[in-house]
Amino acid sequence: MLLACSPQAQSNPTPTSVTLHLLADGTTDQAKSLQQTIDSCGATGGGTLIVPAGRYLISPISLCSRVNLQLASGATLLASTNAADYTPKLPNLINGDSLTDVSLTGTGTIDGNGAVWWQRFIDSGKTLNRPRLIYLTRSRNVTIDGLTLINSPSFHLVPSQCQNVTIQNLTITAPSDSPNTDGIDPANCTHVLIQNCTIDNGDDNIAIKGGRSNGQIVQPCQDIQIRNCRFLHGHGLSVGSETSSGVSSVSVTNCTFTGTTNGIRIKSQPGLGGAIQNLSYSQITMTNVTNPLIIDLAYSLNNNNGYASDIPSVSGLTIDQLSVTGAKNAGSLVGLTNSLLQNLTLSNLQISAQTGLVLQNARNITMSAYRIQVSSGQSVIAQNATGTGF
Structure with missing residues (x-):
């Protein structure tokens, strides 16, 4: 039996909380029942849907x-x-488009069952398009809090292309050799807070992206705050x-990197680049x-580089109070001959590395x-x- 959220009276704005009754055998697909309840809850004013302990396929x-799936x-x-099961309409496990006040919360787990997909990807010659775990687009007031992914x-x-996004208290894990298992990838978003997250995976721990959408220039990715995060295996904060x-306007404070391939990383290339500015x-x-x-404006691992006028540039980068031990190199900040890095400020650095x-x-x-x-x-x-200073 499934319980739907009750309609919200005008005089009582407090959202309803309902505990769901789903079959927790881990083998019988519960998506239809879960989707019906989410739709009913949204149609009657919203509320919190609580998934109790158990393993649900x-x-x-x-x-x-206005629905919080907890x-x-x-x-x-x-x-x-x-x-x-993955269709053009629903290409990812958890999808959302043009939503307002949507949340995924709690202390439970979302398991992507990725090993099967990683092998399929390898068997395809690394051409298979694979689902994302959670993909939300064109939405406002988004909260992802407390989960393990x-x-x-x-x-x-x-x-x-979301606005007002809070992502906090997440643990994200995948094997260090799992392909393209990025942790958190805000793309063309405005006002994003990522805090108190631990990410240990097989690709970028975080990748902040501002690419084209359907071939068109859209809103930049801007006003991104990242703080109090811990990065383990992975390709760094990119x-x-x-x-x-x-x-533009990216602020990163009080984060630790342990055993990642990269630390602070900016990567782009002619054909898919634009203005990267005001990073702290x-x-x-x-x-x-x-x-x-790392700043690498001649990155060569992305083939979606068909726009000759899209030249990457970096201006206004500040790095302060950085401590590095056990590095292979101290860093490589390299612009293009036709797009020089501009206005870099490096202060209070303590770096121990094999090379400079x-x-x-x-x-x-x-x-x-x-x-x-x-x-x-x-x-x-x-x-x-x-x-000056070097």
Whole structure:
């Protein structure tokens, strides 16, 4: 039996909370029953739908405005691995389009059952399009709080062209060799807060993207705050590679990186690049991170680069209070000869690495109060780079 949210009286705006009764055998698809209840709750004013402890198999579902789907402790939504369940209308496990005041909360787990998909991807010659775990687009006032997300077929959490997004207290895990299992990928969003998250996966821990949408320049990704996060295996905290529509006003504070391949990373390339500006990183600690600092505007692993006029640029980057130990190199900040890095400020850096910091194709770099200890070579290697303090 399923219970739907009761209609909300005008005099009582408090949302209804309802505990669902689903079959928790882990093998019988519960998506139809769950979807009916979500739709009914949304149609009658919204509320909180509580999934109790248990293991529930689901095929794709779609969220509704003013509905909070809450997973109780011990509750797991297990993704179907039947490729036929994923359709053009519902291509991801949890979908949402043009919603307002939508939430996914609780202390339960959403399990993408990814191992089957990763093998299919390899068997396809790495051409298979795979579902995302959660994909929300063109929505406002989005909250994702407290959940554990594991083993997505590809990206775990993607808010795209959304406004006012809060993502907090998440644990996201997938094997370090799982393909394209990005943690959180805000794309062309405005006003995003990501805080108190632990991400341990096989690709970008976070990737902030500002690409084109259906071939068109759209809103940039802007006003992104990331704080108090912990990154383990993964490819680091990235901007890009899609930046044609722009990325601006990003603030990252009090984050730790342990054993990631990369740390602070900006990646883009001619053909899919745009203005990347006003980025600030402070109180960052990295341990055994291979490449702690990377700007790579000649990134070559994205083939969606068919727009000749889309040239990436970086201006207004500040890194302060950075501590790095056990790195292979101190960093590589490299612009293009036709798009120089501009206005970089690096201060209060303590870096221990095998080789030094490369600065190339850059103007107006300011370095102060830094110590870069290297096993061999110069601590700072500047090529076509001007500024002060180095």
